[in-house]
Amino acid sequence: MSNPEYDPIRWKAGVLIAAFAFAFSLVVGRVFWVQVMEGARYRDLARKQYESKVALRAERGRFFDRHMREIASTVSTTSFAVDPKLIEHPDLVAQLLATVVGDRADEYLQKIRQASGRFVWLARGVNTVMYPILDTITDRGLIRVREPKRSFSYGPGAAQIIGTVDTDNNGLTGLELQFDSLLKGEGGFVVMQRDGRGQLRAGVNPERKSARNGNSLQLTIDIELQRVAEQELRRGIDECGAASGTVVAIEPATGEILAMASVPTFNPNRLDQASPDAVRIRAITDQYEPGSTMKTITAAALLEERKIAPNDRVDGFGGVLQMQGHIIRDDHPLNATTFQIAFEQSSNIVFGTLSKRIDDRRFYKYVRDFGFGIPLGIDLPGEVRGRLKRPNEFDAYSKFFMSYGYELSATALQMLNAYAAIANNGTMMQPHLVKGFLAPNGDMQEEVKPQVIRRVVSRETAEIVRDMLVSVVERGTGQNARIAGVRIAGKTGTAQQVQNGIYSKEAYTASFVGFYPADNPRVAMIVMLDKPTVSIYGGSTAAPIFKKIVQKTMTMLQLEASVQTMIAASAAADTVVVPDVRGLRTPTADTVLRRLGLQLLDTPDTGLIMRQTPFPGMRTARGTEVGVELTAQNSHIRPDVTGFTLRRAVTVLHSSGYEVRVSGSGRVIRQEWTGPVCTLVAQ
C-alpha cells in the first residue's frame, strides 16, 4: 500500500483467471464425459423416448362353409384422425366424413380447428367398404387407422361353433379358440416419432414390420343346412315347450359335420350380452342318458354276435316285467312277437331280456367301439366323454338298463356318430368340422382327409340294422319322420332325466336320430330336445323336426330326379298359397299370415305394407318368413284399392285411417276422394 504504483490486483486477477479456467475445464470435462464417453447410453435413452412402436394388426382369418360361401369375415373398419398442422383440405375431409358418417361437417371442422395437438380423432370404426370414396382422399394430414371387426354374412348362424373373439383378437370360444393361433396371424409394427407430450408423428423412413394375416378355415358345415337346422330346431323347441335342443348332421362316409345347431343361440358380436347357456355347443358339452336310441347299438351287438336275427321270436311279457325290486313297463305292450317288431315298437323289456345273451365284456366292447365313454376328438374345445361303466363296475342290472339307454350317458354327437357308423356300413369315421386350411390369400394350403376310426360291426350287420331302422320309421315309433319317396332310417328316444338322484317323471330327453336316403346314406342327423313339455316323446317332438329339416334340405343333396319329385310332392302337402297383405298395417298382416302358418319378419308398425316377398299367390312352405316393405312413416298416401274386393278395400282404407262410403257391390272399379272420406264404386 505504500507503493501507489503497485496494485496486488495484478496477481490476484491471475488467481481468479486460474480458478475460473480450472472450473470451466471441469465443465468441459464433464460435458465431454456425457457427450462422448457416455454418449451411446444417452443416445439409447433418447431413442427410447422418441420412438413409439405402433402395432399393426393382422387381419384375422375367415370362415367358409363346405361350398366356400363366406360365413364369417373380418371387415376392415377405418378410424379417421387428422393432423391439424398438415391437413390440406379440411373442408373436403369434413364434408366427406359428414356425408358418410352422418355427423355435421362444421363439427368436424371445429374439432380440427380447436385441436391443441397433432392428432385428433374425427370418426372411429367407419365401414369404408360401403364408401370407397373415403379411401380415395389423399391429404397429408388425414390419418387412417384400420380396425378390423368380425362380420357374419349369415347372421347368428353357426354362432356357437364359430365362436367369439375378444377386442385383442384372441379367440375365446368355439373354432375361434380352437384354431386361434392359425386364425390370428402375426401382428406387425411401425415406429412412430413421439414428442415430450406423447404426441406421435410419422418419421422419415420409419422402421416397420408388416402384419401377416391369419389363415382362413373351410368348414365342413353347409351353411344352408345349418340355417334350416337352426330355424326348425328353434320352431320345434317353441312348439313342444322344450328348454333347449341341438341338431347335428354329419356325412356318414367322411365324418364331415354338415350342421351343428344349438338353441338358444346368441349374437357372436355381443358375447357380453350372451348367457353361458347360449354360448355352449350342446352337442359336445352336454351329456344325456340317451334312452331308446341306444337299442340300435344293442341290436347291432346282438346281431353281430349272432345271438338273434330280426325274425326270431321274442317275448314282450305283455308290457310288464317284474324283476327283484324293479317293474319294467313298455309304452307299447307286446306279447310273443319278433325281434324286428320289438325294435319297431321299442320294447325295453325285450331288449333288457335279450341283453342277457351277451356277456358283460363283449357288450362293453361294442358300446365302447361305437364311441361311447371316450371323447371323439372333434376339432372343437370343450368336448366331454360321457359316462360308461367298465364291466367290473357293472351290477346285476347294469347291462339290462344299458341295453335301452340308461346307466350310461353320451353326447348328441357320440350317439349320432354311432348311427353314422351303421350308415357307413359299419365303419366309424372321425367327425370333424374343418375341411381345409386356407392361406391368407385364399389358396388352399391343406385339406383335411376323412379318417377312419375303426370298423365297429360287419357290413352285413350294418345292413340288417339299417333295414330295421327303416321299418321303425315306416311302421314303428318313428312314423312322424316319414317322408313319401325317401327311405329314412331312424330311431326315437325318450329318456327320463335323473334329477336329485332319482328318475324324474317330468324331465325327459326326447330325441330322434337317423340317416337318409337309407340305401345310400348321405346325411345322418340327430335331433335332441331337453325337457319338452307339450309331449315328452321323441317320436312326436324330435321326429317332426327331423322331417322338416330333411324336406327343406333335400334339394341340396343332388339326388336322382325321380326322388326329388317325390320329395317335392311330399313337401307340397305342407305348403300354402301366400296371401296378399299389401296395403295392410303390420299387426293385421301378422294375424293374417299366422293363421296360414306363415311368419311376418319383425317389422315395426310405422306404415302400410307396400311390397311383400314372397309375392301373393306363390306357393311356399309353411313357416316361411314373409318380408315386407313399408310406406314412409306418417305419409299421407291414399291407398289405391281399385280391383280389390269391397271388403278388402274397406279394411285397407280403415287401417289407414280413412272414412269409407260404398256404392254398389263386388270389386272396386273406382274410388273418389273428398278430404279424408273415400267413396268406393263397386261393380
Added chain:
Amino acid sequence: MTPPNEPGHIDWLILLPIAGLLMFSVAFVYSASSSFAAVKFGSSEQLFWNHAIRVLLGLVLMIAVAKLDYHFWERISATALLIAVGFLVMVLLVGAQVKGASRWVHIGPVNFQPSELAKFTLVLHTAVILSSKKAILGEWRKGILPVMAWTIPVCIMVALQPNLSTSFVIFLIILAMLFLADVRPVHLSAIVILGMIVGGLYAVSAEYRLRRLMSFFGMDNVDESVSYQLNQALIAFGNGGITGLGPGQSRQRDWFLPESYGDFIFSIVGEEYGFIGVALLVGAFVLVMWRGFGVARKAPDAFGRLLAGGITTTLASYALVNAGVTCGLLPTTGLPMPFISYGGSSVFFSAIAIGVLLNISSHAGVYRRKAPATPINA
C-alpha cells in the same frame, strides 16, 4: 494520470466473442423455443423474434455504453443502487400481496428483473467504495463494513424473492471484488464463514430447497421434476455426441426438456452442435474472462481495475454456474447463461456490463503493450 489513448479504441478480443455469442444465441433460441412457441403462441417464431430484437437492442446498447467514459458510473453508482434497492423492496411487497414468488417488476410495457439491476449497480458501487477507501481497507469498520452494508441487504432481499442462487452468486462476486481489492485475509475469511453460516441456514429453511440439495448430494429420494429436467438435459448432451445433430435438429426441445430455450439452453447447444460447439462456446467465455481480468490488471485507476474485475467475475460466474447446473455438476438452480439464454433483463444488463468493460479496456492501454512508447494513432 490516465495514459493518453486513442478514443473509442475497441478491444476486439472481448467484443468479437460477445457479439458472436449474441448472434448464435438467436439461432439457439429460435431452435430451442420453436416447439414451445408453436403451441403456446401459435407461431414457432414468436420467441425468436422477441429475442432477436432484444439481441439487436443489446448490441446497440453495448456499443453506446462502450463510448461512454466509465467514470460516469462512478458518479451515479450510489443513486442507481438506491433505485435498484427500491425496486427490490417493491418486488417483495408485490410478492407478499400475491402470496407467491415474484422476480419481476412491471413498468408499463417493460418487464424486468430488479435482481439483475441490483447485481449490476452493486458491482458498480462496490468498485466505487473499494477504490475510494483504498487506504483504509485494512480496517474492518471503515473499510469493509460499508461494502457489506450494501451487499447484505441486497442479498437478503434477492434471497427472499425467493431467488437463492442469484443471491448466492451476487455474494460470491462481491467476495471476489473484496479479494481483488486487497482486503486483509482475516476479514475476508470472516465474511466467508459468516456467509456460509447464513447461506446454509437459509438453504435448509425451506423444504423444497433442502430436498433439492439433498437429492443433488444423493441423500434423499430424487426430486422427480428436478431430476427429470436434469436427466433430459443430459440426454440432450449425449444425443449430440461429438459433432451434434446439426442446427435446428434438436429433438429434446420437443417438450422433453423444460426451459429448453431458457436456463437449459446450454444442453440444446450441446445437442445441436455437439461437444465441438460446447467447447467453442465455453472457449468464448474463457477468452472474455481472461481478457476481462487482463483489463482489470491494466486499467489506469483502482476504480477501473475493480470494476473490470467485478464485471468479469459476474459474467464468468454466471456462465460457469449455468453450465455447471446444466451438465449436472451443480444443484439445479434458475440462473440464465449470459448472452445465450432467452430473456431481456439478462441480455440488456450483460450488454451494458460488457460495454463498460470495453470502455475501461479502451483506457487500459491493452493494445499498447507491443509499442508502449507511442500511441498507435497519435
